[in-house]
């Protein structure tokens with residue numbers, strides 16, 4: 001198994017077990033899987049993926065390959081997992097190109113390391129793919145929400161890891177970029193059987209398009225996990241969101257059918 005959580009407990013207290021947000025959950029991710037974590041606001045989705053990426057302390061086990069995540073250095077995790085969180089961790093004023101290049105530096109020893117020709121090639125490709133070439137010299141502090149989101153996606157993809165963790169990747173994106181993002185993800189999946197995606201999506205339709213497996217969270221516990229075909233028709237989806245999701249979607253999309 002590529003990534004395995006066993007009896008995972010985490011939160012924001014002094015110790016992981018003090019007021020935990022994630023309350024003793026276990027699941028595994030196989031190489032090549034596409035997993036969407038779904039659940040109502042505040043159920044712990046972001047907390048879970050931050051912890052998977054080594055950003056929060058935890059009790060229990062998270063095994064990446066054959067190593068315990070808490071024993072790995074940030075740099076070693078960054079070689080295997082790239083993460084795009086909802087709110088970015090960059091507060092300095094970098095240009096678009098510098099920000100995307102940070103994806104290349106994340107796992108080097110020196111943050112201001114010298115970019116080699118492979119780094120430059122990958123960054124150029126990411127800038128092209130996310131429609132950022134024309135604004136590569138702009139300060140990120142001057143960008144719109146959607147432009148900024150595309151910069152962070154480009155940075156994540158430039159990190160070039162087999163596992164990507166995305167928190168709300170289509171937030172702020174207009175329909176054209178949502179559609180381009182989905183086809184980019186699908187191409188990325190085709191590039192290698194090793195490419196594995198773990199994502200948090202508020203838009204269930206996007207989750208269903210991207211994922212083959214769902215993890216439904218409620219109040220920090222796993223309500224159900226399994227194939228999307230299995231779960232989409234189940235009572236668990238209704239339980240996870242406290243609403244009849246299927247009926248709601250049918251009503252929402254009735255204008256188009």
Ligand SMILES: Nc1ncnc2c1ncn2[C@@H]1O[C@H](COP(=O)(O)OP(=O)(O)OP(=O)(O)O)[C@@H](O)[C@H]1O
Nearest residue numbers: 012021039040041042043044045046047048200202
């Ligand atoms: N930095 C923090 N310090 C303390 N509590 C936090 C922190 N971040 C989140 N929480 C709390 O942890 C709980 C779970 O939050 P989390 O962001 O993981 O939920 P979520 O499922 O991703 O929510 P949403 O769908 O609204 O994005 C919430 O009660 C939240 O208030």
